[in-house]
Amino acid sequence: MAVLRSSSRCSVSVIGAVLLVVLVLNGANLCNGGKTSTFVRKVEKTVDMPLNSDVFRVPPGYNAPQQVHITQGDHVGKGVIVSWVTQDEPGSSEVLYWSENSEHKKTAKGKVYRYEFYNYTSGYIHHCTLKKLTYNTKYYYEVGIGHTVQQFWFITPPEVGPDVPYTFGLIGDLGQSFDSNLTLTHYEHNPLKGQTVLFVGDLSYADQYPNHDNARWDSWGRFVERSVAYQPWIWTAGNHEIDFAPELGENEPFKPFTHRYLVPYRASNSTAPFWYSIKRASVYIIVLSSYSAYGKYTPQYKWLEQELPKVNRTETPWLIVMMHSPWYNSYNYHYMEGETMRVMFEPWFVKYKVDVVFSGHVHAYERSERVSNVAYNIINGLCAPIQDQSAPVYITIGDGGNLEGLATNMTEPQPKYSAYREASFGHAVFDIKNRTHAYYSWHRNQDGYAVEADSMWFFNRIWHPVDDSTSA
Numbered sequence: 001m002a003v004l005r006s007s008s009r010c011s012v013s014v015i016g017a018v019l020l021v022v023l024v025l026n027g028a029n030l031c032n033g034g035k036t037s038t039f040v041r042k043v044e045k046t047v048d049m050p051l052n053s054d055v056f057r058v059p060p061g062y063n064a065p066q067q068v069h070i071t072q073g074d075h076v077g078k079g080v081i082v083s084w085v086t087q088d089e090p091g092s093s094e095v096l097y098w099s100e101n102s103e104h105k106k107t108a109k110g111k112v113y114r115y116e117f118y119n120y121t122s123g124y125i126h127h128c129t130l131k132k133l134t135y136n137t138k139y140y141y142e143v144g145i146g147h148t149v150q151q152f153w154f155i156t157p158p159e160v161g162p163d164v165p166y167t168f169g170l171i172g173d174l175g176q177s178f179d180s181n182l183t184l185t186h187y188e189h190n191p192l193k194g195q196t197v198l199f200v201g202d203l204s205y206a207d208q209y210p211n212h213d214n215a216r217w218d219s220w221g222r223f224v225e226r227s228v229a230y231q232p233w234i235w236t237a238g239n240h241e242i243d244f245a246p247e248l249g250e251n252e253p254f255k256p257f258t259h260r261y262l263v264p265y266r267a268s269n270s271t272a273p274f275w276y277s278i279k280r281a282s283v284y285i286i287v288l289s290s291y292s293a294y295g296k297y298t299p300q301y302k303w304l305e306q307e308l309p310k311v312n313r314t315e316t317p318w319l320i321v322m323m324h325s326p327w328y329n330s331y332n333y334h335y336m337e338g339e340t341m342r343v344m345f346e347p348w349f350v351k352y353k354v355d356v357v358f359s360g361h362v363h364a365y366e367r368s369e370r371v372s373n374v375a376y377n378i379i380n381g382l383c384a385p386i387q388d389q390s391a392p393v394y395i396t397i398g399d400g401g402n403l404e405g406l407a408t409n410m411t412e413p414q415p416k417y418s419a420y421r422e423a424s425f426g427h428a429v430f431d432i433k434n435r436t437h438a439y440y441s442w443h444r445n446q447d448g449y450a451v452e453a454d455s456m457w458f459f460n461r462i463w464h465p466v467d468d469s470t471s472a
């Protein structure tokens with residue numbers, strides 16, 4: 001399989017003498033255990049797009065639905081939560097929907113919510129769950145009434161099963177800057193066509209504005225509608241979702257996020273919308289919260305302890321974990337913020353052979369080798385990461401392009417566990433082929449849509465657990 005692996009891998013599959021010479025000459029560079037990209041992004045200020053930008057356009061018509069977004073609405077992919085906002089009055093919370101080949105239109109009734117945040121009052125936020133949909137089917141749906149009806153569509157995933165190909169996009173820390181728009185545009189135009197986005201937290205960055213100006217939650221909802229109204233985004237809570245502002249009298253963490261972005265947490269017996277799981281195609285996805293308690297005896301700890309043994313890799317070969325704060329991060333930003341959760345949960349990730357962990361938070365890109373650091377027991381001194389083929393690959397993809405700018409300062413030398421790192425904005429695609437192979441690629445915004453700046457063939461940890469490392 002050497003030809004399928006990243007070009008930085010040391011295993012030599014040499015066809016001719018010339019190639020051999022080239023490889024020998026470059027041996028030191030290829031085998032140093034990690035690569036820091038030489039790509040230097042143009043230094044420029046990252047600023048948010050002004051509110052009168054076309055990407056934030058309010059749809060015409062009185063009380064027209066806006067900020068339409070969907071996410072998975074049950075545990076197995078037969079449900080979809082449709083959400084939208086009407087600004088002037090409640091209007092209707094119903095969704096009209098029908099499958100592509102059906103004349104029979106169905107109606108689902110939703111509910112409407114509002115919240116206040118300091119001096120801001122939200123529009124009317126509608127959430128409506130469509131249930132018992134048919135797998136692998138295109139559905140059209142409509143929200144709004146009268147002359148403001150708007151039509152969208154989505155495609156349900158294939159039935160959960162071990163050999164179902166499926167393509168996930170990966171976006172984190174997106175925000176609403178000019179760079180955010182580039183990231184979303186690159187994702188939309190990627191020829192690998194993601195079918196669902198795994199979003200690793202930090203959505204709007206509204207909390208960076210005076211009084212956490214929640215109008216920036218609204219503008220973000222309008223900005224991403226062009227993607228998330230047509231394919232589900234799977235949500236992870238980041239620190240910019242906390243919106244804890246006692247100085248404003250706002251003492252309820254996650255208030256805007258939980259009112260606007262519903263997740264199907266009850267379907268996986270979770271007791272809070274910050275940690276939950278779903279099955280989708282051939283994948284079991286576990287979403288964790290870096291900002292909810294995870295110590296022993298806490299609800300999240302107990303839930304994960306009971307959740308991991310439930311994962312049936314014969315049904316869903318791929319096990320993916322999403323969280324906001326990375327555990328393996330060699331940038332000088334958010335130093336060790338993920339460390340306490342790593343100490344609590346990493347032994348389980350190794351035991352249950354998680355394939356890959358996606359995180360955000362650090363505004364750059366990094367991919368690790370398969371490493372673990374679970375041997376330490378207070379007295380043995382074994383506290384360094386080691387290569388471990390039962391461990392996940394850790395990918396930091398907090399490079400969506402928000403207004404805070406890039407994380408450019410890296411620890412030196414590059415740790416051996418760090419396979420590739422680069423301070424650029426971009427997105428990634430995790431393209432599952434079957435139960436044994438998945439192709440992963442990362443795409444920086446400065447390149448053409450089809451260019452892969454980093455890539456790797458993932459070998460499933462249960463069905464094909466051979467070494468898939470990309471550096472020696």
Ligand SMILES: [Fe+2]
Nearest residue numbers: 202238239361
């Ligand atoms: Fe963050």
